[in-house]
Amino acid sequence: MAPALRSADLRGTWGTLLLPLRADDTINWGQAAHALDVLVAAGLDGIYVHGTAGEFHTLSEDEYDRINELVADKCRCHRLPFQIGAGHMSAQICLGRVHRARAVAPSAVQVTLPDWLPLSRTEVIRFLVGIASAADPVPLVLYNPPHAKTQVAADSYAAIRREVPSLIGIKVAGGDAAWYAAMREHAGDLAIFVPGHGLATGLLHGAAGSYSNMAALNPAGAVAWQRVMVEDPGRGLDVERRIQRFLAEHVDPLARQGFGNPALDKFLAHLGNWAEIGTRVRWPYDSIDESLAERLRPIVRTCLPELFPDG
Template identity: 30%
Template sequence: MVQKFGVDDVRGVIAVAPTPALPGAAELTARDTVDLDESDRMIRALVADGVDGIITNGTLGEMATLTLDEWQAFTACVADAVSDTSSDLPLFVGATTPNTRETIDRIRFLRDLGVRGVILGRPMWSALGADALLAFYRDVANLFPDMAIVLYDNPEAFKGPIPSAVYAELAKVPQIIGAKYIAITPKFTADVAAVGGRLRLLPLESDWLAAHTLHPETSLGCWSSSALCGPQPVLALRDAIRSGDVEAARHLTHRIEWTYEPFLARTNFGEFSKYNISLEKLRFDEAGYVTAGPVRPPYHVVPEAYAEGARENGRRWRRLVGEVRDSDS
């Protein structure tokens, strides 16, 4: 089967979605915790509102806490919702596990389900050297020539970033079409040069204007978990960047940064990474676009000061959604 998605399909707003949980999901003995009704509603809402792609089952999608049965049920639900509403929408489902053979089994499940995109980190029990990292992705790509791969480049989760020299080699693999990128630093420019436009480096939405200013020919999309607080501000930012309305794009970026002021991710990313699942789901619930529900153990424990910062972020984002809607009316 021919690969469905290429680098040109990775553009615009790629929404990063949680795995909604039923009440009681934080209990150690809980099973079948996925709220499938809310999962279906969430995906249909994102499609109806106009996002350009969806990522699921990364960190905040609780890939580390779902049982295999839960992951399969959620994935099937998401795949059905996308197929029913926008069958050509780029969908990248996480399949990362500590065990390469289990990862392979999950990618087979995705392919058999009709999903043609995967977001893929690497095994992280022990850090991988550059040679092993490159071999892992090459081997997976060779095994699945019809699957499009978005790299999950999270240096906290995977014990270090993908080196620029490795990016240069990964960009030669046709199945690898993008990467979920953490921050705009001098390394970002080095990595943009390394990939040469052959895969899309996706910054966070608040960094997108800066990335696009630096690299207008290649920085054509972003990832956004905040889109799950309501995608309208990020979609408006997309439209402003595409139309060349720099003033509007700057204003929206400034307002998005304002929502992040109380959020731990902006002040201490290392500390945030210890509690990110809880903090993301708290702000989603506060904003009200999706009912993310409780966090599965052991990531359900979070200091109250951090939690309140996340809730305030959700409240601010809800206000920003209102501003964008008022400006469109």
């Protein structure tokens, strides 16, 4: 059984399993297992599954359970913390996923808020109390991305912490200095996780870590960059500036064309070329042409050598 995390323990750079898909949209389980081997060997602080990048919204319940077993077996073997996402647009399906996620004894369970209709503050707390009861004794992490219909304001977290003591962390987009100040005031000891490409700034403002898109680009590189942030914060910020410049020039235009976050994360993984993931995302969403990532490989290595420690 993986040791349950506490908020003080929830730190660092975590990577996720992306879905290698065949032409018929079925999962290539052999390639998934190999990608997981690479993630486990990279030195990450933990592995998580079933976030947006993992296309949780497209999974059948059988696929969901099979991924849970694959990740749990591999991480237990290597004594690596792991989190299982149980989010779903339906609160009822989410609840069922929480029960089944708890059965593989993860270090924490991640959930999203129900997403067809926005929730009031009272409904947010009611939902999280029910989920916490179903997950007990496994702690919770709330995943509240910018595109969620219900955005949890900073001043809501004091009440949430009182009513849901098993909530140990949140996965959010981050913000400016004022946002971090508000979170320090209201979120207390919750571990705040921000996007990977802003982690150097986030750490300086009190963030605990990242469920990292930079680990999608190169898991070993994301670990190496985190080491730089700790040893030389100024150099860490310099790497962050170059990452954001690269994203602005080569990835943001794809987002503006309408490609979704799973397509962008798979594009980064194909760009990093650390596993056979491919760029295909599930129907009906658009996938990015693999050849674009392949053309950019020498450019990203020149711009961001720190993220490719293998040279």
